[in-house]
Amino acid sequence: SEDPAPRRPLSSWPGLETLFAAPALRRFLEEQAGVRGGPELRARIQRLWAKEQELRDTQELARADENEDLQKLAEEEIVSCQEEITELKRQIVLHLIPSEEIDNSDLVMEVTAGVGGQEAMLFTAEIFDMYQQYAAYKNWRFEILEYFPSEIGGLRHAAASIAGLEAYKHMKFEGGVHRVQRVPKTEKQGRIHTSTMTIALLPQPMEINLIINPKDLQIETKRASGAGGQHVNTTDSAVRIVHIPTGVVSECQQERSQIRNKEKAMQMLRAKLYSIKLEEETRKRYNARKIQIGTKGRSEKIRTYNFPQDRVTDHRINRTVHHIESFMLGEELLDEMITSLREYADYETLMEIISENVKTNLT
């Protein structure tokens, strides 16, 4: 099967230059530079305009003057001006995009094998390893909450908690369907198969963001029935928690300590309940967007790993990188892909803000 055609080709993704040249943004900045923007933003816009004026003046001067030394000096000044302008534009963009509190959240990542049988499960195990390595690369804590392997070294389903600086801000773009195209190890005729796996990313709520009534929880352990304490010495430490009002279930048997299993199951349950709570909100806010984040994007085919062509393509921004093996180490190449996605998402946010602004001005 072919890669799904992106709804908007990458070529229409403007750089900072094009963005700032747009009349809509110009008008928007003029307003922000007045009373509407914060003092820091105002100062940066003023500084941008001053620098742009300085650049024009210097360019004018360089054209007029024939002295070689002076021209050289002017050229140096032009370069430094341009650098500062780019930096200012970047800062202004950051100012205009509202920072989301949720970006600082820790999260629970769930991976599930999709179509393609054992091959899909093998791919799921590889992707899970990739993010475990990515967490190490970013200095995040990575803790496995659930792990259901298949017999031949694949993975049916797993969940992990990822905690660290801006973990959700980066990982939120990875949710969706990931597709692999290659000749499976088990394939005798050398045919290329297409298989899939799905990633869901659930932000971990802070204590105050989600309050669960203990009475709504049914906590099940093997020791719950019959005599306990000193009377028995059993080793099954699995814990299963049911949230009675919603029927949401989570379980953990990763640990030998029962209380640790309970803590991990609780962590997962909280993330699941929180994502249900957020889903409605998120659906409203991001419906029109190409980059779907969190659980909403679960069904979207976001990326293809094509082994015969040694490439990874993200369909949302139509970006392709080569060297799959390096990509799957979960280091620079994956990080760069995530950065591109974030920049694109920022661009979309900015466009939304500006078009909102246009609408308000018209009414």
Place this chain on the structure above:
Amino acid sequence: MRLLTSPLRRMVLGLQNLCEGEGGSPPKCCVLNPHRLLRRQNFSAEVTATELVSYWRGVFEANGIPEAQESSEYIVSYILGAKTFHSLGAGSLSTPLTLVQRQQIQQLSMKRLQRMPVQYVLGEWDFRELTLKMRPPVFIPRPETEDLVSLVLEEELQRSGSPAVTADHQCPTVVPHPVILEIGCGSGAIALSLLSKLPKSRVIAVDKEESAVNLTRENAQRLQLQDRIRILHYNVFSGFWEQLLPWGPVDTIVSNPPYVFHGDMSHLAEEILSYEDLGALDGGNDGMRVIKKILALAPCILKDHGSVFLEVDPRHPKMVENWLQNHPDLSLSVSATHKDFFGK
């Protein structure tokens, strides 16, 4: 010698019984396959962790070993360097085991076939965040006791006025530095958990058994908590209580004392009866022998407004309350009962 051969004989018998039961039908019972596996093993053919787990589960089941699946999983995982079967990576499940690994698994499984508790078979077990050495006959901490530690931690944090529970990040956290006495420390599970969670606390841990004192000391050193713990070989019935006060009166007494009613002792599983120190379980006719002794000692040892945390039998809270009413001189009262346990 007899000890070693008898489980083997039982194992073989178990296998035959099950095989006959299957008659001429295709081999779908889990013990038939492992039977072949065992022979394959001897020819050093490839065996994976998953196959080995189901093999030993079959052997355990055939010999009436409780928790056959869990026991088999814990033993195989342990030899592969993981704590649980579920925490083994996908790769290590399908990688064939080496001959040495298979022999190690066999050695441990033979111990389990003699009804040795899994915790002793592995020589270690987890209690909350800690991994502790386990050695017979020192009492193996039970999961219920993990909750007892949570209760003590909660109280210590509240007492020090720490805002940890209210999650107010503006207030500077006041770190509590209580002195805690644990009576009957066993492997050191309670004492060491408290020390690791309360960085300013100090603990006096006592046990009447030399083996327990030694194991607690070993575990304290392994976890590098030996500087804040005083471990004493001490019997509550014969020792002088002054020995318990190297740091003066204590804030909290915590104990998981023997509380099994003597009449219930004979119903305990073979794992417990054959391997664990029964003195750590047998609480006398009413299960209260040591409980009463601890309560009687408490006023001498505790600071004013100090607390006693005990894990007891579900029948005990009412009995303790009655007993305390008949001993008003102790000026102790039951303040809370939590499910299986209570704190005072």
